[in-house]
Amino acid sequence: MLREFKLPDVGEGLTEAEIIKWHVSAGDKVVINQTIVEIETAKAVVELPCPFEGVVSSLMADEGETVDVGKPIISVDTDEDDASAARGRGAPATRETALADDMVPSPPPESAEGAGTKKPERTPVLVGYGVKLSATTRRPRKSPAAAPSGTAPAVVPSPPPATPAPAPAPSGRVSVLAKPPVRKLAKDLGVDLTGLTGTGPNGSITREDVHAAAAPATGAPEPVVAPTPGYAAIAGAEREERIPVKGVRKATAAAMVASAFTAPHVTEFLQVDVTATMDAVRRLRELPDFAEVKVSPLLLVAKALLTAARRYPLINSTWAGDEIVVKRYVNLGIAAATQRGLIVPNVKEAQALSLPDLAKALAELTERARSGRSQPADLTGGTITITNVGVFGIDAGTPILNPGETAILAFGQVRDLPWVVDGQVVPRKVTTLALSFDHRVVDGEIGSYVLRDVGAMLQDPLRMLAWS
Template sequence: MSQVFTLPDVGEGLTEADILAWKVSEGDQVTVNQVLVEIETAKSVVELPSPFAGTVQEIMVAEGETVEVGTPIIAVATSDDAPAGATDPGYTGSAPEDGLADEPVPEVQRAEEDITSGSGTSLDSAGGKALVGSGPKADPVRRRRRTRVGMRTDAEAPQGLSQSGAAAPETGAEPGAARKQGWADRLSRTGIGSAAVDLAEKAGKIRDRSETWWKSLDEPTEQPPATASIPRRPNLAKPPVRKAAKEMGIDLADVRATGDGGQVTKRDLLAYAAHMREVEGGPDTFWSATAQPADVREERIPVKGVRKATARNMVKSAFSAPHVSIFVDVDATRTMEFVKRLKESPHFEGVKVTPLLILARAVIWAAARNPQVNATWTDTEIVIKRYMNLGIAAATPRGLLVPNIKDAQDLSLRELAIALHELTQTARAGRTQPGDMQGGTLSITNIGALGIDTGTPIINPGEAAIVAFGTIKQKPWVVDGDVVPRWITTLGGSFDHRVVDGDLSARFMADVARILEEPALLLD
């Protein structure tokens, strides 16, 4: 019977979704839990698995369309609808043109086919014609003893096979009882199996290779052109930068190096990646010619999915929650030293450690000392959360996502590092689930990854605070009356003034800065 699959509610109370990409086509065979389609909701991209096994009859909604929950999107014919008498895909049905077209079928073999066909006999008593539906079926699967074909002598040749390898006719076979058969059936019945096929293929390759070699001796050697192009030498870069460039698919030879000795720094790589995302074809191919019409020189992008939800939430937050922002410069030299020690520690082997890890732990520590920043405003009360679902803003090709780490306060430093890495990788790959986007209590945006010093971030709806982490770079800094180079960063924080007063926001930001200046305070 035909089963119709409707767009489900993925469990987050959403009313509609966009069809991003179909993973199957009409006529494809599908199994239970096989991914049918990729949809984009207002929160994330979700893959929908098939609840049925069968054949895809009809795809009812095209890619790019927006449909409501409950709309039929695909029809699947279950196994009950499969057509009867389908040909076995392993049966070839005819012999190759250069093979033996006709050969007598041994009586023993014909009797075996009659038995396996399930019809008792394959011929009627009147004219010797095959009965309808009683034609030959594929050989039953049976295990044969393996033999080394190459080591057989003439006396050991399999029954029904001549010395030359061709099937020998049975002496008692009737002259008119012949039919065409495929190579798969012929090899299966003669007992050669896949070993003979592999041996023949290897022999053919060796023959072709030897013929090519002999021909090459008679032909003049072709000299390479004198003006062969010299391959470009990639720019110098440290191993972490090279690894990141490989993962991003970027050739370091294309990146402008600004580091010492012509090295490509992480900032150079990220700046190049950001530029390529904005202008994939480069600046020379972006601008349109002046003579072209205005509609050709403009690009219109439909607002839907994650972008539509982000716009709605940002407007709601900016015009409903009165924002107050404060900033603080921090000497993060000891944080950088602490990160270096963690990377060298055997306990953190294979774990990605960055300054963002220390900031995340500092935010958790400071929120415990100033609980009202980890709260939600309602018109009747302020709800203080005694748990931390720490949100991390992640830029993705489909827009800004803020998934969160559930109960981050219970994680060790190593567990928090693993959770941060998995969260960002999942978000950038577009695999964040809607449940990971809900229930956030406080967020961090790492704008320093793009070389930005600081900013005034907008609070995620339902929260009361967000911290912006600026870039860390060496600057002159006064230490005990002396000007020395230190690793300096700037923290920016935005707070809902209905929940957090000025003094509370200042104390919270000061506590976060204290941890970055001295990570050893986390041991208290």
């Protein structure tokens, strides 16, 4: 039986995903729950398991292709004998068996009339870039009349066409080898790929092939740009790079625009002497409880914000139009820069964790994010966020709220600066904090109290014990 696996909704309201990497090819044997493909949604990279056991018939989407939810992405030949036996026992017809009946005819029962029936033919099909060979099944032509009893039916071949014609490419496929970005470039430049000879691997068509084919059509040579002293002249297709906006980047852009033009942002800044916090970090690293986990200043910043959120619950809430939803739990988001863009996974129920457990949770969260293994559950349900711009050597910024959240705290780099202590100017470890908040929910007074208290706890970490 030929069964199709359709792209599922692996997130909350997912509408499409990009095929990142196939782990199987046509002809491979697969088992149930075997990882077959990696997809990138608007939130994360997800590995999809196979729901069938059998042999891969064809891959129905290319790597790099964006596929709508509900569209078939792979077909698998399962055990046809089991399917036939089930129908023979009177099993009710299902969508899958109907599909099997249409694609692969059931063999007739072994009898005098059915002996020697020719099996369906299988023909190789080109399925896009990479030249994967798969099998599709055709119904054999039936004999015009049944053979006499006791003899095998004669197989009557269909007459050849009068004029041989090339077989058309399968629906939705093209018979040339080219990656999706190359196909798009050819479409934009009006170049017919079927008339090109590829110079890439396995004869695939490259961007250079497309540009070379498009050059004569322009009617005029590329203008020559005088080189600037100290720089090499760049000509042709390399003068610009076009990066498709999709996946995480597309989702982030939409979320940031929606947030910036929906919630009235206010950002306040505070410079803090964090010398005591840096000393505390060094001491924590020496404790057995933190022996197997990385301890950084971000840990104490997170603990300080959790404490402030308990003291001023309004900072950990959501504007819901006709009401404000104050949340007594904290799903603490940590903004993480990854190869696929900015994502904000969050630690669930962070307010209930001990300091060692919080350190472990933060370490695991950031490691999954940077390795591209964050799951949709990691990226949903956040209530308040920290963005650590200090790791990029930045003092401060005006962070944009995550949609649905009321506040975000930016933690700047820790630098040695002159500071007045007991009337004397001395070198101290100093950072800048920036708190953005939704002015519909939080007034300047509450926002100032939260930022002041976070700064006070980082200046003297013992206050976290006193206020917890």
